[in-house]
Amino acid sequence: MNHDTFKKWAAATLFGLTLGLAPLIAFGQAASFPSKPIRILVPFNAGSGADTSSRFYGELLGRLFNQTVVVENRPGGSGVIAVQGVKSAPADGHTILMASNSPMTVNPVMIKNLPYDPIKDFRPVIGVSKGPVAFIVRAESPYKTVKDLVDATRKSGIPLAVGNYSAGYELIGAWLGTVSGLAVTPIPYKGGAAMMTDIIGGQLVTGAIDFAGAAPLIRERRLRALAITSDRRDPAFPDVPTMKESGYADFESYVWASFFVRSDTPDDITAKLYEGFRKVMASPESRAYQAAQPSLLLDLGPAEMRAFVGAELERFKRIALAAGIEPR
Numbered sequence: 001m002n003h004d005t006f007k008k009w010a011a012a013t014l015f016g017l018t019l020g021l022a023p024l025i026a027f028g029q030a031a032s033f034p035s036k037p038i039r040i041l042v043p044f045n046a047g048s049g050a051d052t053s054s055r056f057y058g059e060l061l062g063r064l065f066n067q068t069v070v071v072e073n074r075p076g077g078s079g080v081i082a083v084q085g086v087k088s089a090p091a092d093g094h095t096i097l098m099a100s101n102s103p104m105t106v107n108p109v110m111i112k113n114l115p116y117d118p119i120k121d122f123r124p125v126i127g128v129s130k131g132p133v134a135f136i137v138r139a140e141s142p143y144k145t146v147k148d149l150v151d152a153t154r155k156s157g158i159p160l161a162v163g164n165y166s167a168g169y170e171l172i173g174a175w176l177g178t179v180s181g182l183a184v185t186p187i188p189y190k191g192g193a194a195m196m197t198d199i200i201g202g203q204l205v206t207g208a209i210d211f212a213g214a215a216p217l218i219r220e221r222r223l224r225a226l227a228i229t230s231d232r233r234d235p236a237f238p239d240v241p242t243m244k245e246s247g248y249a250d251f252e253s254y255v256w257a258s259f260f261v262r263s264d265t266p267d268d269i270t271a272k273l274y275e276g277f278r279k280v281m282a283s284p285e286s287r288a289y290q291a292a293q294p295s296l297l298l299d300l301g302p303a304e305m306r307a308f309v310g311a312e313l314e315r316f317k318r319i320a321l322a323a324g325i326e327p328r
Helices: 003-032 049-064 077-087 102-108 146-156 169-179 190-200 211-219 269-281 284-291 303-323
Strands: 039-043 069-073 096-100 122-138 161-162 184-188 206-210 223-228 256-264
Touching: 003 146, 003 184, 003 269, 039 049, 039 077, 049 096, 049 122, 049 269, 049 284, 077 096, 077 102, 077 122, 077 146, 077 256, 096 122, 096 284, 102 169, 102 256, 102 303, 122 146, 122 169, 122 190, 122 211, 122 269, 122 303, 146 161, 146 169, 146 223, 161 169, 161 190, 169 206, 169 303, 190 206, 190 223, 206 211, 206 223, 211 223, 256 269, 256 303, 269 284, 269 303
Parallel strands: 039 069, 039 096, 161 184, 161 206
Antiparallel strands: 096 256, 122 206, 122 223, 122 256
């Protein structure tokens, strides 16, 4: 064997060995994962629903993996701070993002020059929760249905003022305008509590809000929900119709949460995280926790969750386009 032939043979042999070792290396990555504490970055303040869920499931995951799971709250920038924190961390599965519809499906529509792409830069691990948005009025309001509100607004000739406390709810309010043919004026608030106070006090007619957040005041008969945006009625509030039942067949949207990792995180590590979360979410302890929550379990795996996120993103793009809303 001459020198050139030997070099070709050696290169081919090395290439074959590398291919043969690749699955073993990948298996070794998953087998040794996690090798250090796992961080869950939450783009909201402590005490929020996403924060509470992250801490609850994170503790159970830590027990399962026999590893510490630390939850870090990084609010601000409409979720961008936390998202960027995960994007800049190593793609080894040790840094997880707890994300909601706001950073993953609203920001790409509402924020110009967003420094991340929710589809290209991240991959879902498992869905956590989902719940509808509600259009609310004060309990003494003469409006019992969305039709009542729309008819009265159209008769008045005055734009409908719809309260919101984030860009996502602003889009939901704009959507009501496009499907009903009404002119809508968004009224921004710093939080849902301030908006509900104004509605109860009569300073604001209606607002779009997370149904779970308004539920206590609806039970106390201080607020009334005209309709919710899910595909079916809430069993705890059987008298509240859906927007579909109210005459708007395609009006379906959710406030949701899911765990994500960087898109280039190895498949086997992502799969191990998914199986870990799935196992702890199916435990009796988790079932009891979920039953006490106002939202529903969003039981979707990585591929299903990716499809769900993509569909939600396209929905908001269509809403913004129809309402003439551009990134700002």
